[in-house]
Amino acid sequence: MSLDIQKIRGLFPVLHQEVHGKPLIYFDNAATTQKPQSVLDALTKYYEHDNSNIHRGAHALADRATRYYEDTREAVREFIKARESAEIIFTKGTTESINLVAQSFGRKFIGKDDEIIISTMEHHSNIVPWQMLCEEKGAVLKIIPINEAGEILFEEFEKLLSKKTKLVSIVHASNALGTINPVKKIIDAAHAVGAKVLLDGAQSTSHLEIDVQALDCDFLAFSAHKLYGPTGLGVLYGKRELLEAMPPFLGGGEMIKEVTFEKTTYNDIPFKFEAGTPNIADVIAFKASLDFFKSIGKPAMKAHEDSLLAYANEQLKDIKGFIPVGTASDKVSVLSFNINGMHPFDVGQMLDAKGIAVRTGHHCTQPLMKRFGIEGTVRASFGVYNTKSEIDKLTEGVAQLARLKNK
Amino acid sequence: MSSIKEIQEEIVSEFEILGEDKESTIFYIMELGENLEAFPESERVDENIIKGCQSKVWLTADEVDGKVHYKADSNTDITKGLISLLIRVLNNRRPEEILKADLNFIERIGMGSIIGSQRSNGLSAMIKQMKLYALAFQTKQNA
Numbered sequence: 001m002s003l004d005i006q007k008i009r010g011l012f013p014v015l016h017q018e019v020h021g022k023p024l025i026y027f028d029n030a031a032t033t034q035k036p037q038s039v040l041d042a043l044t045k046y047y048e049h050d051n052s053n054i055h056r057g058a059h060a061l062a063d064r065a066t067r068y069y070e071d072t073r074e075a076v077r078e079f080i081k082a083r084e085s086a087e088i089i090f091t092k093g094t095t096e097s098i099n100l101v102a103q104s105f106g107r108k109f110i111g112k113d114d115e116i117i118i119s120t121m122e123h124h125s126n127i128v129p130w131q132m133l134c135e136e137k138g139a140v141l142k143i144i145p146i147n148e149a150g151e152i153l154f155e156e157f158e159k160l161l162s163k164k165t166k167l168v169s170i171v172h173a174s175n176a177l178g179t180i181n182p183v184k185k186i187i188d189a190a191h192a193v194g195a196k197v198l199l200d201g202a203q204s205t206s207h208l209e210i211d212v213q214a215l216d217c218d219f220l221a222f223s224a225h226k227l228y229g230p231t232g233l234g235v236l237y238g239k240r241e242l243l244e245a246m247p248p249f250l251g252g253g254e255m256i257k258e259v260t261f262e263k264t265t266y267n268d269i270p271f272k273f274e275a276g277t278p279n280i281a282d283v284i285a286f287k288a289s290l291d292f293f294k295s296i297g298k299p300a301m302k303a304h305e306d307s308l309l310a311y312a313n314e315q316l317k318d319i320k321g322f323i324p325v326g327t328a329s330d331k332v333s334v335l336s337f338n339i340n341g342m343h344p345f346d347v348g349q350m351l352d353a354k355g356i357a358v359r360t361g362h363h364c365t366q367p368l369m370k371r372f373g374i375e376g377t378v379r380a381s382f383g384v385y386n387t388k389s390e391i392d393k394l395t396e397g398v399a400q401l402a403r404l405k406n407k
Numbered sequence: 408m409s410s411i412k413e414i415q416e417e418i419v420s421e422f423e424i425l426g427e428d429k430e431s432t433i434f435y436i437m438e439l440g441e442n443l444e445a446f447p448e449s450e451r452v453d454e455n456i457i458k459g460c461q462s463k464v465w466l467t468a469d470e471v472d473g474k475v476h477y478k479a480d481s482n483t484d485i486t487k488g489l490i491s492l493l494i495r496v497l498n499n500r501r502p503e504e505i506l507k508a509d510l511n512f513i514e515r516i517g518m519g520s521i522i523g524s525q526r527s528n529g530l531s532a533m534i535k536q537m538k539l540y541a542l543a544f545q546t547k548q549n550a
Contacts, residue, residue, distance in 0.1 A: 020429040343483035353430040
C-alpha cells in the first residue's frame with residue numbers, strides 16, 4: 001500500500017515555507033524530525049486546559065495531567081512492546097538514558113577489569129559515558145571493528161566476548177551511516193556470556209518495529225524528538241529486575257517513598273528514576289506522535305523511506321565525484337556522502353542556499369570518521385514526508401557542485 | 408593603494424550587484440578564495456591554526472617594510488573566500504591602520520545571514536587573530 005505523502009505533508013506546518021527564497025526541503029530527519037499539528041495541538045491544549053503538577057495532587061487538573069502523562073507511558077510500552085509500563089522511564093533524551101544506565105547500573109555492577117563492549121560506529125553519547133565509567137572503576141572499553149561498508153564484524157565481536165564482559169552497549173541503527181546492526185544476534189551472543197545489552201535506539205525506533213521482549217535487550221534508549229515528537233524528552237526502557245536492582249540516578253522529589261533525616265527509602269519503578277517535576281507537557285504531547293505512527297503504520301512508513309533511499313542512491317551513484325560513505329546492505333534512510341574535492345561544510349552551505357537542509361560534519365561520531373579517514377560527511381536523512389521530487393532537487397544540487405571540482 | 412574604507416566600499420558594491428540570491432553570493436565567495444596567494448606547505452602546521460573556527464584556517468603574518476603581510480589558507484572553499492576578503496582589506500598596511508580598521512563591510516553586506524552563525528563566529532576569530540598579529544608588530548616597532 002502506498003502512502004498519500006501530500007496528505008501527510010499537510011499535517012506538518014513547518015514544511016510549508018521558503019528558505020532563501022526556495023521551497024524548504026528538509027533532509028535532516030536523523031538530527032530531528034518535524035512535528036505534526038496534532039503534537040503542537042497537544043502541547044497547547046495541555047497548557048491551556050490541563051497544566052498542573054502530576055501525581056499527589058488532590059484536584060481535578062492534577063488528576064487529569066497525571067492520567068494523560070501515564071497514558072503516554074502506556075503508549076510507549078505498546079510502541080516498543082515492553083511487558084509493563086513500569087519499565088518505561090522518561091528522561092531528557094537518549095543521552096540522558098545512556099548516562100542513567102552508566103551511572104546507576106554501571107556504578108553498581110561494573111568493577112575493576114570488567115569489560116564494556118561498544119562498536120566503532122557509536123555516537124559520542126554511547127562512548128563518553130562508558131569512558132567516564134571505565135576511568136572511575138578501572139574497567140576496560142572494547143571496540144567492535146567494522147568493514148569498509150560500515151558493517152560490524154560479527155566474528156570480531158564474538159572474539160571480544162568473555163566472562164569479563166559485563167555490558168554490550170550498541171547502536172541499533174547508525175546515525176552517521178544508516179547501518180542497521182544485527183542486534184538480535186548480538187544480544188543472544190552477549191547473554192551467552194552473562195553480559196547485559198543496552199541498545200541505542202535513537203535512530204532505529206522511528207523506522208523499525210521494535211519488540212523489546214522478542215529482542216530480549218536489557219535496556220533501550222531513545223528520544224521523542226526523532227519520532228515526530230517534542231524535544232527534551234527521551235525514554236529508557238529497562239527490564240524490571242534490573243531497574244529494581246539499580247540505585248537511583250538523581251535524588252529529589254517524586255523518587256522517594258519516605259524521607260527522614262536518618263534514612264530515605266525509594267519509590268518503586270519507574271518513579272525511582274524520575275526525580276523532580278518531569279517534562280509533563282512534552283510527555284503528554286508525545287502520545288500524539290505515537291498515535292501518528294499508529295495512524296500510518298511503521299511498515300508503510302519504512303517502505304516509503306526505503307524507496308526514497310533506493311531512489312537517491314540510484315540517482316546519485318553515477319555523478320562523477322560522488323562518494324557514498326556507508327554502504328551496508330541493511331540500512332535506515334540515511335545517505336551519507338562526500339563530493340570529491342569539496343569540504344562537507346561547503347556542500348552543506350551550498351545545498352542550504354538551494355533550500356535543502358542537510359547535516360554536515362562528523363555527526364558526533366569522530367572515531368567512525370577516523371576509521372574512514374575522513375573529516376566528515378554530508379548527510380541527507382529521509383522522513384515519512386519526503387518525496388522523490390525533493391530527491392531530484394538534491395541530485396541536481398550535488399551534480400552541480402560535483403562538476404565544479406570533477407571536470 | 409586604496410584606503411581600507413575605499414576597499415570596503417568596493418566590496419559592498421560588488422555584493423550589491425549579486426543582490427539577494429544566496430546561491431550566487433556563496434558561489435562568488437568561493438571564487439574569491441581562488442585569488443588567495445599560495446600558502447606554503449611548511450606553514451600548514453597546528454601553531455598557525457586559528458582557534459574558534461569550525462573549518463581549519465591557517466594564518467601567518469610577516470612584517471615587510473613596516474607593513475603586515477598576511478598569508479592564509481583553509482580546508483574549505485567558502486572559508487578561503489572569506490579570508491581572501493579580509494586579506495584584500497587589511498593586507499600590506501601599517502599595524503596601526505589595521506588595529507584602527509572598522510570592518511563594517513561584513514555587516515553591510517549581511518554576511519551573518521549569508522554564511523550563518525557558526526561561520527560568522529569563525530570570521531570574528533580570523534579578524535581577531537589578524538589584529539593580534541598587527542598588535543604584536545606594532546609593539547615591536549614601538550619598542
